Amino acid sequence: xxxxxxxxxxxIVARLRGEGGCPWDQEQTPQSMRPYVLExxxxxxxxxxxxxxxxxxxxxxxSLFHIVMLAQMAAERGAxxxxxxAARVSEKxxxxxxxxxxxxxxxxxxxxxxxxxxARKARERTKDSSALDGVPQALPSLLRAHRVSEKAAxxxxxxxxxxxxxxxxxxxxxxxxxxxxxxxxxxxxxxLGDVLFSLVNLGRFVSVGAEESLRIGTTRFEARxxxxxxxxxxxxxxxxDTDPDELERIWRAVxxx
Numbered sequence: 001x002x003x004x005x006x007x008x009x010x011x012i013v014a015r016l017r018g019e020g021g022c023p024w025d026q027e028q029t030p031q032s033m034r035p036y037v038l039e040x041x042x043x044x045x046x047x048x049x050x051x052x053x054x055x056x057x058x059x060x061x062x063s064l065f066h067i068v069m070l071a072q073m074a075a076e077r078g079a080x081x082x083x084x085x086a087a088r089v090s091e092k093x094x095x096x097x098x099x100x101x102x103x104x105x106x107x108x109x110x111x112x113x114x115x116x117x118x119a120r121k122a123r124e125r126t127k128d129s130s131a132l133d134g135v136p137q138a139l140p141s142l143l144r145a146h147r148v149s150e151k152a153a154x155x156x157x158x159x160x161x162x163x164x165x166x167x168x169x170x171x172x173x174x175x176x177x178x179x180x181x182x183x184x185x186x187x188x189x190x191x192l193g194d195v196l197f198s199l200v201n202l203g204r205f206v207s208v209g210a211e212e213s214l215r216i217g218t219t220r221f222e223a224r225x226x227x228x229x230x231x232x233x234x235x236x237x238x239x240x241d242t243d244p245d246e247l248e249r250i251w252r253a254v255x256x257x
Contacts, residue, residue, distance in 0.1 A: 009064070009065070010068055010072075010082055013025075013065070013068045013069055013072045014072055017069075017072055017073075017076065028069065028073070029073065030070055030073055033066060033069060033070060033073075036066060037063075037066050037070075038138075040059065040062045040063045040066055041063065043062070044056070044059045044060060044063055047059040047060075049215075067082075067085075068082055131151055131152065131155045132148055132152065134151075135147045135148050135151065140211055141196075142196070142200060142210040142214060143209070143210075143211040145196070145197050145200040145210065146200050146203070146209055146210055146211065149197070149200060149201050149204055150204055159205070162202075162205055162206065165198070165201055165202045165205045168198045168201070169195070169198045169199060169202055171198075172191065172194045172197075172198045173195055175191045175194065176188070176191040176192055176195050178191075179191040179192075224251070224254055224255065227254040228247070228250050228251055228254050231250050231254065232250070
């Protein structure tokens with residue numbers, strides 16, 4: 001049934017793009033689809049965060065539509081088909097998981113871990129490629145930092161323990177302090193980036209994604225700030241009209257539940 005439904009979707013997209021189809025769908029290009037693909041990705045993330053399975057089902061459908069659309073465009077120019085896409089990822093998953101699919105494979109340590117995954121990818125690379133290849137430039141900066149550091153760690157470029165990562169964070173904060181003292185904007189920018197990257201590494205080391213952690217932190221701040229605004233509104237005032245010391249007192253009183 002799943003294959004039938006997928007084939008129906010592929011046929012629908014082909015009809016939308018074909019003669020007598022939808023003008024909007026017909027005029028789309030991979031470049032014009034880019035913002036829609038990105039928007040739908042974030043809507044999937046919102047649905048995951050909401051815990052609403054129906055919403056997740058809907059958003060996954062929208063994302064799948066865009067994937068099929070992009071594959072249809074490629075088929076029209078003779079580049080590849082959606083079948084090629086499915087075949088390639090299937091082959092890759094089987095190749096990267098010999099401990100699951102190969103009955104003759106001798107299992108070793110960390111078979112399902114990142115390091116084993118990266119080691120198998122390393123065997124597929126050419127001599128001119130890098131262990132850091134494959135991380136999209138367009139990823140949100142924190143997520144990209146996590147993936148870059150994860151790939152480096154996957155080939156052995158990493159700290160031996162958590163203390164080394166924490167020491168690096170303190171070292172980078174110290175360098176940022178010195179840059180702030182110098183009032184050198186370029187140095188401040190570089191050192192702040194190094195602090196953020198070291199914090200991303202700390203999160204990775206303890207299996208906490210910096211992107212998700214910041215998302216949660218921002219949501220908590222927003223909820224707390226809105227409670228502060230509500231308290232002030234009950235008094236008939238606003239943040240602009242309130243003494244900083246009083247703002248701090250209220251801020252402490254409206255800590256997240």
